[in-house]
Amino acid sequence: MSLGTVADWAGAGALVAGALLALAAGIGLLRFPDTLDRMHAATKPQVLGVLLTMLGLALRLRSPADLGMVALVALFQLATAPVAAQMIGRAAYRTGRHDRSLLETDELADR
Amino acid sequence: MSPTWHARLGRWRDQAIALGWLVLIWNLLWGRFTWANLVGGLLVGGAVLVFFPLPPVTFGGRLRLRALVSMAASFVVDLVRASVHVAVLAVRPGPPPRSAIIAVPLRVHTDLNLALTAEVVSLVPGTLIIDVDRDDAVLYIHVLDLPGTGGLAANRERVLAVERGIVRAIGSARELHTVTVDRGSAP
Structure with missing residues (x-):
């Protein structure tokens, strides 16, 4: 088996794993009860999911120009996802759009 | 000069x-x-x-390659473990998970450390930054499924471990001293 075949199969495995994480994220988005819980599903499986998808793409494309682009997509994804999540989470918390009954403790409430 | x-x-x-x-x-x-x-x-x-000028973030420490690699490795381990945990929570039947908002005061009060720790913590699934107190370097973190992730103390310690990893990788000698000496005595 050549190195290319190994890379193709590893790439395919990474793509499927990434897609499964994206599916779990979609299900979580539907099933979690309030905004803050949903933010976990909406922003986080995306991180590993996108990284695995990019890894899969890189293993299958294998040309320098595509690798640069793939690296940039992963980099910007990692840099922007937490910012978006924090902005939405903070807005949801400050406007009271979260379910207090779901929280065990809230150390921000008595600040 | x-x-x-x-x-x-x-x-x-x-x-x-x-x-x-x-x-x-x-x-x-x-x-x-x-x-x-x-x-x-x-x-x-x-x-x-x-x-689009940004406030200057001057890098005061120095880069330690071995600590950087070990930080990246533990980040990948955390990322995979937590991604699987959140995915399982999403698909398993039963009541919704119990969450919590916890306050974690960091030891090193620089903008760079605060930003990097917040960034890494919020990249890992199950922890979401709700608010940041820049003056006192406190992160307010929403933790999904608090009981299933080891409770309050374990979650606090995990965030401080992330900070420790970052300071070990890029912090100055004095910052490094701060995070290693105070180890385990978080307020």
Whole structure:
């Protein structure tokens, strides 16, 4: 088996794993009860999911120009996802759009 | 050298490093390195730095390669473990998970440390930054499924471990001393 075949199969495995994480994220988005819980599903499986998808793409494309682009997509994804999540989470918390009954403790409430 | 001259030199160095990164990104976006892309990148990067100035974040520590690799490795382990945990929570039947908002005071009060720790913590599934107290360097974190992730103390310790990893990788000697001496005595 050549190195290319190994890379193709590893790439395919990474793509499927990434897609499964994206599916779990979609299900979580539907099933979690309030905004803050949903933010976990909406922003986080995306991180590993996108990284695995990019890894899969890189293993299958294998040309320098595509690798640069793939690296940039992963980099910007990692840099922007937490910012978006924090902005939405903070807005949801400050406007009271979260379910207090779901929280065990809230150390921000008595600040 | 006078202090102001020294500060200006440091500022120029920071700007030059930022410009270098922007030129690299510009070339990667075009897909290949050519002289035209290099010149174009310098022009666009220069314009970005002039028209969208950011507060200076001067890097005060030094890079420790081995600590950086071990931080990256533990980040990947955390990322995979937590991604699987959140995915299982999403698909398993039963009542919704119990969450919590916890306050974690960091030990090192620099903007760079605060930003990097917040960034890494929020990249890992199950923890979401709700608010940041910049003056006191406190992160307010929403933890999904608090009982299933080991409770309050374990979650606090995990965030402090992330901070420790970052300081070990890029912090100054004094910051490193702060995070290793106070270890385990979080308020």
